[in-house]
Amino acid sequence: MSRPTPTSSPLNVLFITADQWRGDCLSGLGHPMVKTPHLDALAAEGVQFTRHYANAVPCGPSRASLHTGMYLQNHRSGTNGTPLDARHTNWAKEVARAGYDPVLFGYTDTSQDPREEDPESPWLTTYEGPLPGIRPICMMGTWPTPWTDWLKREGYDVPADIRFAPGYRKDGPDYEDGAPTPKPLIYPAEDDDTAFMVNQLMDYIGTASGPFVAHLSLLRPHPPFVAPEPYAAMYDPMAVPGFNRQATWEDEGTQHPWLAHQLSRRLYRAPADEKKLRRLKAVYYGLMTRVDDEIGRLVHFLKEHDLWETTVIIFTSDHGEQMGDHWLLGKCGYFDASYQIPLIVRDPRKTGDKSRGTKISRFTENIDIMPTMLDMLGLDIPVQCDGKSLTPFLEGREPVSWRSEAHWEYDFRDPADPAAEAALDLTLHQCTMNIIRDEKYKYVHFTKLPPLFFDLEKDPDEQVNRATDPAYLPLVLAYAQKMLSWRMNHDEQTLTHIAITDDGPVARAAARW
Secondary structure: OOOOOOOOOOOOOEEEEOOOOOOOOOOOOOOOOOOOHHHHHHHHEEEEEEEEEEEEEEEHHHHHHHHHOOHHHHHHHOOOOOOOOOOOOOHHHHHHHHOOOOEEOOOOOEEEOOOOOOOOOHHHHHEEOOOOEEEEEEEEOOHHHHHHHHHHHOOOOOOHHHHHHHHOOOOOOOOHHHOOOOOOEEOOOOHHHHHHHHHHHHHHHHHHHOOOEEEEEEOOOOOOOOOOOOOHHHHHHHHHHOOOOOOOHHHHHHOOOHHHHHHHHHEEOOOOOOHHHHHHHHHHHHHHHHHHHHHHHHHHHHHHOHHHEEEEEEEEEEOOOOOOHHHHHHOOOOHHHEEEEEEEEOOHHHHHHHHHHEEEEEEEEHHHHHHHHHHHHHOOOOOOOOOOOOOHHHHHOOOOOOOOOEEEEEOOOOOOOOOOHHHOOOOHHOOOEEEEOOOOOEEEEEOOOOOOOEEOOOOOOOOOOOOOOHHHHHHHHHHHHHHHHHHOOOOOOOOOEEEEEEEEEEOOOOOOO
């Protein structure tokens, strides 16, 4: 494939995602424990967006929004396994049309459209397919075969079921059973899956001819919460910050019927053993520092190979992690911990000099990533995109208009398990919620269940539901109307700017908001 030959100096794009990274877990943002010096240095060279949010959870729906620039209400890939409609474009397809070769190291969790696949296609037996338009070079997911095959060649033992290789820990008791520190990964840090993926990417970059567009999708700090030495023992479990929660999970569940149902399922509930939970949190932090160190190694590589001044770097995540807050583990529901994530963008061009080291507190969302990437490459932004380019912020300018809140959706249906429907008296298609969150308030709207309303100035921990408080009823109505306007404004628009006339199709592009 021929590479583009723009008139100006061509840009490379390195798009990095670290899975399940809470937005507050960066030392440059004042986190009391976790250390991320390399990401902090990257932020000092670029722009850090401090109120950045995922648009959906879990991984598949969130990445569908991240890669298409569309809200869940439009792409409709609402669960891990819901196919992403092939008619939607994405950033990989768009840069490929311009002559780039978009490549993947890791995974995109894209469930393929079965109408476009051969009935015998292996992609119809896993939700972890590749984003259409991207070229996988080293694809890793539930089955980390490239890494485990390499481990075997290096002489390491690998579990018979390679899905559990990332959780292969040393023998002996764990921290909650009396060990002084959490049990580490059996493999050394320089040979773990994070280092392996970065090595694969650097091998590619070192031999690439012309500009590259590469997506590095790292699994960490996603579970299993197992880190290699010295990262497993880097943070003292008893010193980690405490947990934002009620006295018991039953007390927590009184906030809302959906939360009570979610907490009734042991899989999503934090362990009652606080030592174990603290161990999980300490290792979660260790995995973040592990990723940070590998990003530092990658940045050093770019500088050594004279690529630093021509490479756009975008670092973000697909979603956050509850980590015991509200008695939940993982990502779900409406709490900020599941949706607020990091975003750092480093624009190497001179136009980015004015903004270097700045922190932007305006609300940004993952749907803004695709428009930003295309805009920086000088490519058109498809009408389907619900987000906007962040380039004004990168160039030290104030956008003409910008959102004043963050939005996300959570589809908690499960075609394989009707438990939520039975517990909450819902149909499969009623298992949804929409959230709108600004500086002061958060409104949560369910299809058939009662709403939630939080006064974030008085209650930043989201503990008190004000939806039925008479003093807040005017605000609840106003935010319900705001939610309706948001959804109306972002109904799917792909062809709505076109009219078929006597003179043929007429198109008029216009801003979405």
